[in-house]
Amino acid sequence: MQKNHINGNWLDAINEGIWAVVNPATEEVIASVPFGGTADVQVAIDAATMAFPAWKSTNAWQRAEVLKKVADLMRVRSKELAQITISEAGKPMPEAVGEWVVAAQFFEWYAEEAKRNYGRTIPASRNNKRMSVISQPIGVVGIITAWNFPVWNLCRVWAAALAAGCTIVAKPSEYTPLTAMALMELLIEAGLPAGVANLVLGNASEIGEALLDRPEVRKIHFVGSTRVGKLLLEGASRTNTKLSLELGGNAPCLIFPDVNLEAVAQSAAIAKSRNCGQVCVSPQRFLVHQAIYAAFVERVSFYLSQLTIGRGDDSNTQIGPLINARQREQVEQVVQNSIQQGARLSTGGHRPTQFSKGYFYAPTVLSEVSPTYDIFRKEVFGPVMGVTPFSNTDEAIALANDTEYGLASYLWTNDLRTSIKVSEALEFGIVGINEWAAHATEAPFGGWKQSGLGYECGEEGLQEYLEKKLISIGDL
Numbered sequence: 001m002q003k004n005h006i007n008g009n010w011l012d013a014i015n016e017g018i019w020a021v022v023n024p025a026t027e028e029v030i031a032s033v034p035f036g037g038t039a040d041v042q043v044a045i046d047a048a049t050m051a052f053p054a055w056k057s058t059n060a061w062q063r064a065e066v067l068k069k070v071a072d073l074m075r076v077r078s079k080e081l082a083q084i085t086i087s088e089a090g091k092p093m094p095e096a097v098g099e100w101v102v103a104a105q106f107f108e109w110y111a112e113e114a115k116r117n118y119g120r121t122i123p124a125s126r127n128n129k130r131m132s133v134i135s136q137p138i139g140v141v142g143i144i145t146a147w148n149f150p151v152w153n154l155c156r157v158w159a160a161a162l163a164a165g166c167t168i169v170a171k172p173s174e175y176t177p178l179t180a181m182a183l184m185e186l187l188i189e190a191g192l193p194a195g196v197a198n199l200v201l202g203n204a205s206e207i208g209e210a211l212l213d214r215p216e217v218r219k220i221h222f223v224g225s226t227r228v229g230k231l232l233l234e235g236a237s238r239t240n241t242k243l244s245l246e247l248g249g250n251a252p253c254l255i256f257p258d259v260n261l262e263a264v265a266q267s268a269a270i271a272k273s274r275n276c277g278q279v280c281v282s283p284q285r286f287l288v289h290q291a292i293y294a295a296f297v298e299r300v301s302f303y304l305s306q307l308t309i310g311r312g313d314d315s316n317t318q319i320g321p322l323i324n325a326r327q328r329e330q331v332e333q334v335v336q337n338s339i340q341q342g343a344r345l346s347t348g349g350h351r352p353t354q355f356s357k358g359y360f361y362a363p364t365v366l367s368e369v370s371p372t373y374d375i376f377r378k379e380v381f382g383p384v385m386g387v388t389p390f391s392n393t394d395e396a397i398a399l400a401n402d403t404e405y406g407l408a409s410y411l412w413t414n415d416l417r418t419s420i421k422v423s424e425a426l427e428f429g430i431v432g433i434n435e436w437a438a439h440a441t442e443a444p445f446g447g448w449k450q451s452g453l454g455y456e457c458g459e460e461g462l463q464e465y466l467e468k469k470l471i472s473i474g475d476l
Helices: 038-057 060-076 078-089 093-116 152-164 177-189 204-213 226-238 261-277 293-305 325-341 393-401 416-425 458-463
Strands: 004-006 009-011 018-022 029-034 120-122 130-137 140-144 167-171 197-199 217-223 242-246 251-255 283-289 344-347 364-367 384-390 408-412 430-433 466-473
Touching: 004 038, 004 177, 018 177, 029 078, 029 177, 038 130, 038 140, 038 167, 038 197, 038 204, 060 078, 060 093, 060 152, 060 177, 078 093, 078 177, 093 152, 093 458, 140 152, 140 204, 152 167, 152 177, 152 217, 152 458, 167 204, 177 197, 204 217, 204 226, 217 226, 226 242, 251 393, 261 283, 261 293, 261 384, 283 293, 283 393, 293 344, 293 364, 293 384, 325 344, 325 364, 325 384, 384 393, 393 416, 408 416, 416 430
Parallel strands: 140 167, 140 217, 167 197, 217 242, 251 283, 251 408, 283 384, 364 384, 408 430
Antiparallel strands: 004 009, 004 197, 018 029, 120 130, 130 466, 344 364
């Protein structure tokens, strides 16, 4: 059903607004969906507020039963659901199917984690006093998510909030609403009560303001730019709304000379091209020891240039399009600026000539990158790799930390001492040693510095939607 979902009903926007969903590989309109604003969100908040007492009162086992059904449905239907995601996000089939399968883990994980919402007893300093601490759901949660992972971004938050006993008002990206609507249908089929989860598509700034203005909304989760995250921080002061923010990233990758150069270059090309580089934890700033620098640039450029670009529904495709024309233009601008600043183009740097339509961009390597260049300083969110040489470990650490962002980082070495020293010195919430998938359903995911507040995934993800309560009994 391609509509908003509020209080158990599929609805058009109150203002009758419409948004055209475009396939980024063909530039064809594939659907028209509601595009509302403040009025729709107000109704959704009312529904979530009314549904909260009953959902909060269900026990963790009852909530888990619903969430596990959602996980099962996602796995069974992953291939047909992936077709929806391919059509609006452009992902290659293996990535789209994989996203649905991995996202299902969140519903299973939090179905079980909700049963581990333990409290504790505190030994008191007085004999006539007893103290205990319990955790209870925070209340109505507003959720605004990005388009780059239209299933994964939703599930890690929806599952945690629902497992905690919260109700939600979710605003997915207007570029990938069909995936969110398909997920909502699964929640309904699994037996989620009306009003517990509400889906509203519309103007992001209007919806954000409406969520901030209503005191019933106790928490807002946002995935997006640092600029918008700061606006939410300013607005949250009006109602003291709690926030969790996943903002920008500019991940460094430190490569030391003791590695298998060929294997690292080949795997780096795959990691950089995942989702056409539109990944918040995507490795971007490759810092390579000068002893292997030239060879790494040559080999990684070769592997990236060999990737098959195409539509996601083509089984041969390894890298799809960017999400829209604006995103491609931003990527092109960073590349052009960096070349003008002095970077050397080793491969790519252009739109593939074999496509008359679609927001495609060739995988690109820029070498001889200085810390002052755009490719080093800005989050690119595209299939562009910048490569910078370093001479020693301390220099590599300084280069890696020379950014306002602090989400993910990577290092490749076979030396134990180097791995310990570097991983402890990196100013990032996630450090991957000899791997590109450092995050996991069961582990905390969050950024330092300008990359955000709070955590998703793991035990920490559930705690984001719970309030602590001290119960103290005196005069015993």
